[in-house]
Amino acid sequence: MRSHKEFVEEALRSYEELPLETNEIYKKYTVHVPLDPEPAQADINLAEKEMEELSKEISAKTRIKFDAVISEHAVKSFNARLRIMGKDDVDMVLLEGKMFKSGDDKLAAFANASSVRFVSIEGREGETMKLNLLFIGHRRLPVQVMINAPKGARIEVFEMFASGRDGGGLVSALHEVNAAEGAEVELDALHNEGEGFGVINLCKAVAGNNSRINANFVYSGGQVTKTRSQMDSAGSNSVVDVCEFALGSKDQKFDLGAHMANTKPKSQAYLESGAVLTGTSRCMLKGFAKVENGTKGCVSRITQRGILLSKDAHIDALPDMAIDYSNEVKATHSAATAPIDREALFYLESRGLDEKAARKTFITAFMAKYISKMSNGIAGEVAMSVMLDKLESGSIGNLPEVSTSGVWTTW
Amino acid sequence: MILEIKDLHADAEQRNVLKGVNLTVKEGELHVLMGPNGSGKTTLAKTIMGHPSTKITKGELLVDGKVINDLPVNERAKLGLFLEFQNPVEIEGLGLVSFLNTARGALNAQKIGYREFMGEIKANAESLRLREDLIGRSLNYGFSGGEKKKMEILQMAMLKPKMAILDEPDSGLDVDAVRIVAENINQFMKKTGAGALIITHYSRILNYMNPQFIHVISDGKIVREGGKGLIEEIERGGYGFGAEQ
Numbered sequence: 001m002r003s004h005k006e007f008v009e010e011a012l013r014s015y016e017e018l019p020l021e022t023n024e025i026y027k028k029y030t031v032h033v034p035l036d037p038e039p040a041q042a043d044i045n046l047a048e049k050e051m052e053e054l055s056k057e058i059s060a061k062t063r064i065k066f067d068a069v070i071s072e073h074a075v076k077s078f079n080a081r082l083r084i085m086g087k088d089d090v091d092m093v094l095l096e097g098k099m100f101k102s103g104d105d106k107l108a109a110f111a112n113a114s115s116v117r118f119v120s121i122e123g124r125e126g127e128t129m130k131l132n133l134l135f136i137g138h139r140r141l142p143v144q145v146m147i148n149a150p151k152g153a154r155i156e157v158f159e160m161f162a163s164g165r166d167g168g169g170l171v172s173a174l175h176e177v178n179a180a181e182g183a184e185v186e187l188d189a190l191h192n193e194g195e196g197f198g199v200i201n202l203c204k205a206v207a208g209n210n211s212r213i214n215a216n217f218v219y220s221g222g223q224v225t226k227t228r229s230q231m232d233s234a235g236s237n238s239v240v241d242v243c244e245f246a247l248g249s250k251d252q253k254f255d256l257g258a259h260m261a262n263t264k265p266k267s268q269a270y271l272e273s274g275a276v277l278t279g280t281s282r283c284m285l286k287g288f289a290k291v292e293n294g295t296k297g298c299v300s301r302i303t304q305r306g307i308l309l310s311k312d313a314h315i316d317a318l319p320d321m322a323i324d325y326s327n328e329v330k331a332t333h334s335a336a337t338a339p340i341d342r343e344a345l346f347y348l349e350s351r352g353l354d355e356k357a358a359r360k361t362f363i364t365a366f367m368a369k370y371i372s373k374m375s376n377g378i379a380g381e382v383a384m385s386v387m388l389d390k391l392e393s394g395s396i397g398n399l400p401e402v403s404t405s406g407v408w409t410t411w
Numbered sequence: 412m413i414l415e416i417k418d419l420h421a422d423a424e425q426r427n428v429l430k431g432v433n434l435t436v437k438e439g440e441l442h443v444l445m446g447p448n449g450s451g452k453t454t455l456a457k458t459i460m461g462h463p464s465t466k467i468t469k470g471e472l473l474v475d476g477k478v479i480n481d482l483p484v485n486e487r488a489k490l491g492l493f494l495e496f497q498n499p500v501e502i503e504g505l506g507l508v509s510f511l512n513t514a515r516g517a518l519n520a521q522k523i524g525y526r527e528f529m530g531e532i533k534a535n536a537e538s539l540r541l542r543e544d545l546i547g548r549s550l551n552y553g554f555s556g557g558e559k560k561k562m563e564i565l566q567m568a569m570l571k572p573k574m575a576i577l578d579e580p581d582s583g584l585d586v587d588a589v590r591i592v593a594e595n596i597n598q599f600m601k602k603t604g605a606g607a608l609i610i611t612h613y614s615r616i617l618n619y620m621n622p623q624f625i626h627v628i629s630d631g632k633i634v635r636e637g638g639k640g641l642i643e644e645i646e647r648g649g650y651g652f653g654a655e656q
Binding site for chain 1: 460462463464483484485487488489493494496499500502503504505510513514517518549550566570
């Protein structure tokens with residue numbers, strides 16, 4: 001067995017070899033989040049009592065009953081099906097066996113090296129499982145979430161990240177998602193960390209035959225956010241549908257990268273990325289689709305859209321594709337960034353909305369098309385409330401009372 | 412409501428388009444504005460509603476005697492003006508029902524219960540032969556050209572303006588849809604007593620309507636006015652009479 005030091009060093013090398021990191025174009029567009037692979041002792045321990053109080057407050061505001069609350073130094077689980085481990089509880093051999101089985105699992109290697117909390121979600125054949133997880137930390141919270149949906153299972157997970165409401169720090173989350181034949185996984189995540197926080201979100205997903213994985217990531221909080229996803233539609237008739245959305249204000253920075261792959265016939269891989277930016281915020285939307293040989297009848301699509309609400313905000317939309325097989329394959333990508341459409345504003349104003357309401361309605365509609373992908377209705381409402389509050393107040397990481405009266409709702 | 416357009420000169424996209432338009436439309440009246448391409452029909456509609464690309468350089472727009480030249484777009488809507496767009500905007504993510512609810516609130520429309528509101532929408536959709544599933548979708552998103560035009564009429568019926576400016580309500584519609592849209596406009600005017608100014612290239616929609624006033628615009632000016640007989644004249648000889656008249 002390798003030492004921890006060797007493990008960490010290999011993990012860092014692996015990370016640098018990721019396809020998105022070695023891509024010459026993407027290299028020019030990246031942000032740096034300080035990555036310390038060795039988990040340092042937190043400056044401030046979030047005591048269990050304090051964590052409970054905070055989680056109660058968040059539950060009350062969001063009306064969500066969380067199945068588990070996870071922080072650096074305390075864990076509270078209310079669901080027996082959840083297995084939550086600390087670094088010391090995890091056998092390195094077990095981890096290596098689980099996470100390195102493909103031999104090139106760079107993201108897993110990287111995250112394994114730094115994670116201090118491990119959440120294991122194991123579904124049961126043919127059963128549906130719904131979980132709400134809350135992650136709160138003071139300074140540093142590297143976590144790893146493993147979701148395994150066996151044959152015919154459906155697993156819905158909503159993750160809410162609400163760290164760093166009183167200072168800076170780092171949250172890193174790795175997801176490893178596996179959907180076996182006929183299984184469905186929906187992973188919804190809302191990042192609403194406080195100002196000054198670094199956010200890293202990594203996701204590795206593999207969809208087997210006739211399975212489906214939906215992953216919806218919404219980024220609102222934090223100072224610098226960097227994401228890397230490696231999503232494989234790896235089964236015949238499998239679907240991987242990824243949505244990433246960032247709402248930026250002040251000088252926030254987002255580097256959202258996803259590597260999509262079709263590896264089997266009739267597989268489908270979709271990436272929809274969007275951003276709304278104000279202030280001097282910046283967002284890089286990087287989506288790479290790989291269509292592998294022998295994938296007859298597969299579909300691959302990347303769509304990137306952005307709205308700039310200030311002259312100093314900046315979006316780089318960088319869709320890219322590598323198609324090794326072109327017989328009966330549908331592969332498309334598109335990107336568009338613009339200020340708010342003047343014609344749309346006029347249209348809304350002509351129906352009685354004043355300019356401010358028209359702008360809000362237009363932006364809300366734009367955000368709703370991403371957020372409405374979350375099938376967990378309450379999660380969607382929380383995400384929309386957070387973003388409307390941010391648009392209104394400009395504050396980062398604030399958690400308002402959840403409202404259901406926004407224009408995006410059905411009624 | 413009385414909409415008066417007095418010696419209206421206006422630029423669109425820095426180009427002088429309207430060169431002295433005079434027109435008065437009263438509540439309950441149905442006016443038709445016809446004219447060749449590029450004569451200023453759509454610019455007039457946009458100027459009445461206050462489109463930011465238009466700029467009034469001379470003359471006045473009045474609603475019930477009050478000058479509205481500088482009134483914001485939404486305030487014009489609150490006075491009771493409604494513009495049916497030639498090319499309705501698609502807004503993905505904005506549900507039609509919640510949009511209509513928001514718009515009714517902004518226009519201070521009479522508050523009604525959810526059931527009554529939905530009943531009204533469905534009744535209007537049925538009258539327009541619009542598929543019910545379109546009601547639950549994003550505003551005009553992915554709609555066909557004909558569905559968009561019908562959706563504009565549905566919005567008009569729901570928002571109940573006092574004066575509707577309908578910019579080519581018949582464009583892109585098949586024969587049956589033209590009749591359906593015309594019947595719904597007639598029904599709306601009869602029910603509410605609203606006035607309307609219909610902009611059109613073709614007389615087909617007018618076969619199902621009974622306009623009292625026909626105006627022909629050419630090169631930014633009204634060059635002919637008359638009753639329904641003028642439509643036949645245009646059908647026979649086109650707009651050839653032009654500016655010399």
